[in-house]
Amino acid sequence: MDIKVNVRESGGDAYVVELGGEIDVYTSPKVKDAITELIDQGHYNLVINLEKVRYIDSTGLGVLIGGLKRVREHGGSVNLVCTNPQIRKIFDITGLVKIFGIYDDETEAQKALV
Amino acid sequence: MDIKVNVRESGGDAYVVELGGEIDVYTSPKVKDAITELIDQGHYNLVINLEKVRYIDSTGLGVLIGGLKRVREHGGSVNLVCTNPQIRKIFDITGLVKIFGIYDDETEAQKALV
């Protein structure tokens, strides 16, 4: 029932959205708001860190996809950090591995942005 | 849904029953069997270690009380090891703290047997 959203600036014009807990139909609006706010402020290079996420459902995936679509319109991109095998499996099954850059740690994900 | 029962001999003629997991209406028969077996074998000085027990209900308490009654008939006793505050609370509320010796570690509980 809990979600943690922590947004911080990182190298260059990139921003890191660090998420923790469970991203489901109830909590994903909070994630969407955080991402939307960043994009509205003109930040189009995002790292979304899912290392502390224990659970994600299609609503959560939809928020990530929605974010990716919007930043791409501005030539930006979204890279994910994901180490949880269950969550990686979801990205595999859905074919979203081909759409997102998925990395094992934040530094890697950040470097790959530029 | 899981219970772990581990019985081992310790100093003197004492035996330690180490329990782990949840002791409820479903799992407590396994605990009762282990204690009954020890008593049937003539072991009347028992330390029951509840350090790894996350949950106990009245059925579990009943098994401990039943064991205590039986060993007392033979001049024996039961000491408990219990550090979990929630479980200690249950012993407090029910007044069972006055019936059992309750200790913070196994060595203490064992020494107090003799």
Next chain:
Amino acid sequence: MKEIVTEAKSLGTVELRIPSKAEWVAVARLTVAAIANRLPFTVEDIEDLKLAIAEACTYVIHASSGADTIDIICDTGPADLTIRVRDRGAIHPEAAPRRPAGGSVEGLGIFLIQALMDEVKHTPEGDSGGELIMTKRVGS
């Protein structure tokens, strides 16, 4: 069965029906914990609620009057959780000893419910069995 009037505004009701068997009590415990987690209860409160629902189910199973299932109805208010437990048999909390010492394990279970919950009532046994109603309030 008589309609139960809930005092506080309900924020949602969850109903659970489990077989009246020992191996299903853990499911009731975890469901109640998940429901309680939606309210600002402390971790200790949630442990109390888990024990109270388990004792109620255990009581129904032991007092088994041939009912196959246990119905657990959880009403969440803004700051309280009321759990109703029903079977086709009877639940008689007033039959419990005031102090459990020397009593039966059944008495011990009902005693724990009374100690851990803020309010415990029961409706008399009718054609459709008795009902135990217990409430825990946040911050009590």
Next chain:
Amino acid sequence: MKEIVTEAKSLGTVELRIPSKAEWVAVARLTVAAIANRLPFTVEDIEDLKLAIAEACTYVIHASSGADTIDIICDTGPADLTIRVRDRGAIHPEAAPRRPAGGSVEGLGIFLIQALMDEVKHTPEGDSGGELIMTKRVGS
């Protein structure tokens, strides 16, 4: 509503009714996990089941046809768990795209259910709404 014929011998049925609202989906997830825990499922299987039930509930909530509650009926066999999800509205898994890419998030949810469960059926929408029936087998 037509009686559903379960293929394997049932070891017990648990029924859960939650409000048809996002904040209650976590309760369905945890209840299903507790039920699955009674069977020799792996940790990964249990995660799959949690996601599948959440997707079914999310679908019902989004497709909301005015139903207030979601009924979740879990039948446990010796080596399988069948979950039936009902509301007063319709669930149409065959309307889901074969591959989710480019589809809606609703389609993605149904796609995930199909990918994670061993069998997914649905009964046509009648007066009492549609029903999604999904089964996961141990060791599959």
